[in-house]
Amino acid sequence: MRYMATYDFMETVRNTNQWLGATARTMASYPGLALIPHPGIRWMEAWGTVTERTFERMVAKPDWGIDSFTCEDGKDHIVTPKTVVSKPFGDLIHFEVAGRKTQPRRILLVAPMSGHYATLLRSTVKSLITNCEVYVTDWHNARDIPVSAGKFDVEDYTLYLVEFMRELGPDTHVIAVCQPAPLTLAATAYLAAEDPDAQPRTLTLIGGPIDPEAAPTEVTDFGARVTMGQLEESMCQRVGFRYAGVGRRVYPGLLQLSSFIAMNSDTHARAFRDQIMRVARGEASERDKHNKFYDEYLAVMDMPAEFYLSTVDRIFKRCEIANNAFTVAGKHVDIGKITNVAVKTVEGTNDDISAPGQCVAALDLLTGLPDSMKASHLEPGAGHYGIFAGRSWRNNIRPLVLNFIDSNSGARQTASAKAAAKSAAKAAPKDTAAA
Structure with missing residues (x-):
């Protein structure tokens, strides 16, 4: 109490x-x-x-504030966020543009669950919606989620992303911003092993702590210095009586x-x-x-305590993603299983949250991916916010990301098609001999 x-x-x-x-x-x-x-x-x-x-x-969820925009036809088109998948801890939403034909690029923008709402990516969404179908992970404020909904940790987060990717299908291009980058990489690897045909076409990781020890910052130093017991005792509280999540343990x-x-x-x-x-x-x-x-x-949201604690413990302290030792429901998620998803990393030279070196470390983990499907970009003079929402994003990074998506949007043979072709190839010589 x-x-x-x-x-x-x-x-x-x-x-x-x-x-x-x-x-x-x-x-x-x-x-x-x-x-x-x-x-x-x-x-x-x-x-x-x-x-x-x-x-x-401080207690108000911001509105997306994306009401309409002018398309190439010179007309204003109404934009409406529609829920595609509804889950207790977060929804998958789609920004529908009325009266516009479906755009060829389908982008899943994975928003951070790190204290702010997904609306922090408002300007990112605005810049992409002009010529893309944009989907966003809209995480819920933990104070509003009843205790009966259960826990939510890094494994649950990963499985949410897996479900969202399956829903959108293999022609999706995923962009993960900051905190979710390691878990988005893990979700892609999970699909590579469990459901290869559902993997996205490309994966872009922006300023994420894939390997926090690659370039220490004040954030990583804090994670290494404090013990898990200290974090749980000093940072975690239970939601008060005013909200639906009364009694739920959160990082307020x-x-x-x-x-x-x-x-x-x-x-x-x-x-x-x-x-x-x-x-x-x-x-x-x-x-x-x-x-x-x-x-x-100032618009902040409560984070589930188990998600916060498991993120610090498994991503920052034990570096499970960096060491390719991450598990979900007892199953090892081998990042080396990713073999046909093009991956690009983006970093900023002045990023003091996820310093240069932390994100690009993902490429070394992709041992099964050809070098031709790997790319990286280091934006000069860009800070953490600038690489996904500022001038650097608008002028330099966004065009590079879209070019990367377009260059890797060709036809890709699915795992099931490959298996069928392989079986047919084995059967062909026998048929010839029999004839």
């Missing part, structure tokens, strides 16, 4: 700050106070406006957010101070640069 009480205490603090902001804004905007020409009143209203919005966003979003902000506290403090002054001067707007960034950055 003490962990549940701690969860409720954090929510109480958040709610109180939101209320204080709303109160300050309402009091300072009282018409009668306009008679007092004191800048402190305008400042209090600005502080209240920024504070209320800041703490309100609010706790994650405090860690995110602490990493660059001076930068964030300056950003909010400047925004308050802009609001006070009447220079801010609803969707200005500050609000667009922080509306997404």
